[in-house]
Amino acid sequence: MRIYNFSAGPAVLPLPVLEKAAAELVEYGDAGMSVAEMSHRSKAYDDIHTAAVELLRELMNVPSNYKILFLQGGASMQFAQIPMNLKKNGKADFVITGEWSNRAYKEASGILDARIAASSEDIKFARIPEIKDISPDADYLHICTNNTITGTRFTEIPDTGKIPLVADMSSGILSEVFDVSKFGLIYAGTQKNIGPAGMAVVIIREDLINNDNKLPVFLQYKSHADANSLYNTPPTYTIYMVKLCLEWLKSQGGVPGIQKINEAKAKILYDYLDSSALFRGIADKAHRSLMNVPFTTGDDEKDKQFVKEASAAGFANLGGHRLVGGLRASIYNAMPTEGVQALVDFMKKFESR
Numbered sequence: 070m071r072i073y074n075f076s077a078g079p080a081v082l083p084l085p086v087l088e089k090a091a092a093e094l095v096e097y098g099d100a101g102m103s104v105a106e107m108s109h110r111s112k113a114y115d116d117i118h119t120a121a122v123e124l125l126r127e128l129m130n131v132p133s134n135y136k137i138l139f140l141q142g143g144a145s146m147q148f149a150q151i152p153m154n155l156k157k158n159g160k161a162d163f164v165i166t167g168e169w170s171n172r173a174y175k176e177a178s179g180i181l182d183a184r185i186a187a188s189s190e191d192i193k194f195a196r197i198p199e200i201k202d203i204s205p206d207a208d209y210l211h212i213c214t215n216n217t218i219t220g221t222r223f224t225e226i227p228d229t230g231k232i233p234l235v236a237d238m239s240s241g242i243l244s245e246v247f248d249v250s251k252f253g254l255i256y257a258g259t260q261k262n263i264g265p266a267g268m269a270v271v272i273i274r275e276d277l278i279n280n281d282n283k284l285p286v287f288l289q290y291k292s293h294a295d296a297n298s299l300y301n302t303p304p305t306y307t308i309y310m311v312k313l314c315l316e317w318l319k320s321q322g323g324v325p326g327i328q329k330i331n332e333a334k335a336k337i338l339y340d341y342l343d344s345s346a347l348f349r350g351i352a353d354k355a356h357r358s359l360m361n362v363p364f365t366t367g368d369d370e371k372d373k374q375f376v377k378e379a380s381a382a383g384f385a386n387l388g389g390h391r392l393v394g395g396l397r398a399s400i401y402n403a404m405p406t407e408g409v410q411a412l413v414d415f416m417k418k419f420e421s422r
């Protein structure tokens with residue numbers, strides 16, 4: 070029996086996608102073999118690969134002067150690969166809005182002169198700080214648009230003028246409409262809102278693809294851009310699953326369609342948290358995430374009791390991140406509205422008891 074999975078990642082996938090993958094697992098079309106067994110140079114795989122790239126371009130309205138790359142090493146690899154590839158003046162600015170942006174900053178610090186342009190650490194990352202001064206000679210400014218652990222998101226994308234804006238969108242990509250042209254580079258691990266684990270998607274403006282650096286070939290964006298992400302063997306089965314997930318997303322009305330669903334879905338949970346005498350949300354109302362909803366009873370023991378009882382009732386992975394504790398429901402695109410409604414009904418029963 071499938072249960073409601075509120076994991077922050079790897080996370081819930083759409084049921085129709087899993088069913089289609091199951092039906093095609095042993096033999097894909099008339100290929101006589103599974104996608105997992107195919108050469109990455111075969112025609113059948115190439116069609117899947119191309120369709121995945123083109124669907125993502127269509128769904129996010131990615132302008133033609135941007136390349137879409139499928140890279141291994143997850144989002145964490147990008148914490149290093151971005152400063153390596155975008156380094157020119159040797160300076161970059163970071164907005165610290167939680168654990169992940171902090172990690173991006175720390176990793177970059179070993180590669181270039183990384184500077185904190187704004188931080189909300191003093192208020193435990195409860196909201197997005199105002200960005201007041203950007204270094205005029207920064208190679209880029211880095212933000213994390215959705216903060217998976219503390220449950221905040223940029224409700225407005227900052228205008229950085231000529232400085233390229235780089236965004237970690239791991240937990241928010243495809244959940245709401247973004248104007249890609251405002252960014253120099255967007256990256257996201259696939260395992261939150263794109264598909265299964267196994268790679269990161271990088272959307273990069275062509276002028277940022279450096280031509281003359283001394284990096285190992287595999288770490289250069291150019292190697293992967295020139296080879297359409299087939300420089301070496303890519304995670305073929307993950308890419309196949311990503312294609313199925315993107316097809317599913319298209320059937321939901323694309324990103325504008327799912328955004329409406331996500332807003333209504335998150336509202337069910339936030340409205341309850343705002344009215345509950347037992348539970349309360351943690352993030353500031355102005356910057357609440359649509360994807361990750363941290364909350365608490367304010368009492369450690371009670372939080373633990375809730376996780377235990379919820380898990381027994383078929384609501385999995387509601388414990389908060391190990392760094393912050395409390396509770397958290399991740400409600401990515403693939404979490405059905407019924408799942409959130411059922412969770413709220415369960416929370417109401419728990420509260421009345």
Ligand SMILES: *Cc1c(COP(=O)(O)O)cnc(C)c1O
Nearest residue numbers: 143144145169217237239240258
């Ligand atoms: C999960 C997550 C990461 C780390 O992703 P990996 O693919 O495991 O490296 C980075 N940034 C954000 C915002 C995340 O949610």
